Amino acid sequence: MGEIHEKYLRMDKMPHIWCAGCGNGIIMGAFITAIDRLGYDKDEVAAVSGIGCSGRITGYMDFNTIHTTHGRALAFATGIKLAKPRLKVFVFMGDGDAVAIGGNHLIHACRRNLDMTAVIFNNHIYGMTGGQFSPTTFKNKNATTAPYGTTDPDFDIAQLCIGAGATYVARGTSYHARLLTDLIVKGAEHPGFSVIEVITHCPVNFGRRNNFESPAQMLLWQKEHGVAARKAKTMPLEDMEGKFTIGELYRSTEIPEYLEEYGRVIQAANEEKKS
Amino acid sequence: MAEAKLLSGNDACVQGALAAGVRFFAGYPITPSTEIANAFARELPRRGGIFMQMEDEIASMGAIIGASCTGTKAVTATSGPGFSLMQENIGYAAIAEIPCVIINVMRYGPSTGLPTSPSQGDFMQTRWGSHGDRPVIVIAPYTAREAYRETGRAVNLSETYRVPVIVLMDEILGHLRERVEFRDEDLVQEISRKGPEPGKPFLPYENTEDGVPPFADFGTGYRYHITGLIHDETGFPTNNPVEVDTIMRRVNGKLDMHIRDIERTRFVDADDAEILIVAFGSVARSAHEVVRTLRNEGKAVGMVRPVTVWPFPDEDIRTAVAGKKAVIVPEMNLGQMVREVERVVAGAVPVHALNRIDGLLVTPHEIRDLVEDLL
Ligand SMILES: Cc1ncc(C[n+]2csc(CCOP(=O)(O)OP(=O)(O)O)c2C)c(N)n1
Numbered sequence: 001m002g003e004i005h006e007k008y009l010r011m012d013k014m015p016h017i018w019c020a021g022c023g024n025g026i027i028m029g030a031f032i033t034a035i036d037r038l039g040y041d042k043d044e045v046a047a048v049s050g051i052g053c054s055g056r057i058t059g060y061m062d063f064n065t066i067h068t069t070h071g072r073a074l075a076f077a078t079g080i081k082l083a084k085p086r087l088k089v090f091v092f093m094g095d096g097d098a099v100a101i102g103g104n105h106l107i108h109a110c111r112r113n114l115d116m117t118a119v120i121f122n123n124h125i126y127g128m129t130g131g132q133f134s135p136t137t138f139k140n141k142n143a144t145t146a147p148y149g150t151t152d153p154d155f156d157i158a159q160l161c162i163g164a165g166a167t168y169v170a171r172g173t174s175y176h177a178r179l180l181t182d183l184i185v186k187g188a189e190h191p192g193f194s195v196i197e198v199i200t201h202c203p204v205n206f207g208r209r210n211n212f213e214s215p216a217q218m219l220l221w222q223k224e225h226g227v228a229a230r231k232a233k234t235m236p237l238e239d240m241e242g243k244f245t246i247g248e249l250y251r252s253t254e255i256p257e258y259l260e261e262y263g264r265v266i267q268a269a270n271e272e273k274k275s
Numbered sequence: 276m277a278e279a280k281l282l283s284g285n286d287a288c289v290q291g292a293l294a295a296g297v298r299f300f301a302g303y304p305i306t307p308s309t310e311i312a313n314a315f316a317r318e319l320p321r322r323g324g325i326f327m328q329m330e331d332e333i334a335s336m337g338a339i340i341g342a343s344c345t346g347t348k349a350v351t352a353t354s355g356p357g358f359s360l361m362q363e364n365i366g367y368a369a370i371a372e373i374p375c376v377i378i379n380v381m382r383y384g385p386s387t388g389l390p391t392s393p394s395q396g397d398f399m400q401t402r403w404g405s406h407g408d409r410p411v412i413v414i415a416p417y418t419a420r421e422a423y424r425e426t427g428r429a430v431n432l433s434e435t436y437r438v439p440v441i442v443l444m445d446e447i448l449g450h451l452r453e454r455v456e457f458r459d460e461d462l463v464q465e466i467s468r469k470g471p472e473p474g475k476p477f478l479p480y481e482n483t484e485d486g487v488p489p490f491a492d493f494g495t496g497y498r499y500h501i502t503g504l505i506h507d508e509t510g511f512p513t514n515n516p517v518e519v520d521t522i523m524r525r526v527n528g529k530l531d532m533h534i535r536d537i538e539r540t541r542f543v544d545a546d547d548a549e550i551l552i553v554a555f556g557s558v559a560r561s562a563h564e565v566v567r568t569l570r571n572e573g574k575a576v577g578m579v580r581p582v583t584v585w586p587f588p589d590e591d592i593r594t595a596v597a598g599k600k601a602v603i604v605p606e607m608n609l610g611q612m613v614r615e616v617e618r619v620v621a622g623a624v625p626v627h628a629l630n631r632i633d634g635l636l637v638t639p640h641e642i643r644d645l646v647e648d649l650l
Contacts, residue, residue: 046494066500068367072337074337079342082325083298083325108330
């Protein structure tokens, strides 16, 4: 692990800003392990992030990195990928980033199917701003903007992305770190838009307000509530109550990748020019 | 060159951008700028470029910044409501110093306003629309021919100074079609941002002598970090007051260092004029007409027309108004550029605003009446 850190992280930027016990470091570790396994040249990787605690990940990794505006990482990434398709583009977003302010960009990225990989850090809370509820906070939870408990229903990010047309959708957790690496590798290898939702823990802004005594307890919650997708299929529905599936949730190769389709546009335009 | 074409202002913008090497457009349809998107959709794929219709104007701005990170020259086009949505990312491009061009074909606002009517209501917004102090260059053509040439220049200035450049059109200018005779001086050059010097350590936000750091395109072997957080010379976030002060002064001051290259002001019979009209965009067409007819009648009227409207041409205006009897500033808004003129003139000469906000162009007739009153 140490070697991988040296190879892919900007060690001079350590220590990172994340709180002790935060899940973001685990996700970053899983990600660079995935890149190592994929064998990508660091010069050929573009890492794009939004704003939030999760958004800070790009500053710590030794690639072409850009920390954009809140919610808009996918828009920037779309420009990068289209203008230089050779680059391997990864997009990092928080839950507020991806499905509140950036929800519109997320569904359209899913629909277009441009070959990029989005990693969504779902800690069920707005971390950076100090614990306001997000579109993925469950009902009856406490947040600084929900002192009497949340009333809003929550989004299931993975299902949302499947519905919007993403061609590879998976869910991992910060507890199942090795699985997460596998999912990122598969997502990156998938020719099209891939989404990896990562259930992660925010002990300071979510856990503390919602009866979790320690980061370890939050990881345990993930272990107990994350059910392998394959296993979930065989379980009675009521046993899945309050739980969530993990692993590869959806994959399709029927929908063409965006730039492949765009190649047809270029061809048609050139034929018209000639005639 | 000497070639004649029938061109609309919007089409001329597209042709100028393409001539300057633009190969990426992202946008969202909005009247009266839509023809620009239509033309790019037709023209870019023929040149191996990318046309992208995004989900909104925020995304369009994000996409052109992203494309520009790879070294691709990128443009978007919009109008009022869309231009408002772009402001956060325009500020991002300014502080992250990523070249990009925004064509804003002004329509009547606020809000949905009068979608098909012209206006100059965004004059101040182009300069101050984002939060925080940020630099910007704004160029306002007044004919289709100039829209061609100035959009090309906008692309080149953006590349040269690593700054967002706004081409400020309006509905009249966008939609009018006129015969354009291109001459040699209309030839648009292709200028690209300067890259890192080989063999020298690369500092992405270096305090260079010319105020403009070199730009490394993504995917060329320089792995560095871009952020909208205030950053030091290495590109990483800082809140050290000395470093914060340094970058903010450099980024906001770099255009002043090259002001002669950026400014472009046109004078029509200004030297011996008693009354001077200061106008830009389509209103300057009316003003030009007034100067022509009144000069024929032997009346001493002239015009100063800022083509680069931001940074505001303080020196050109100050020199031009010296000793005049009065200055008139006609605008299709409630008085925006007139504030700049008043600031520069600083009481030396009386300044008269002439404002029209009924969705119609200020006519030569109205300007003429005021000139004659003042003569
Ligand atoms: C346009 C805009 N609105 C609001 C903010 C303030 N803001 C910064 S981060 C954030 C939310 C962070 O939550 P999330 O996206 O879930 O990421 P996390 O910090 O939990 O990783 C907000 C609201 C902002 N930076 N920009």
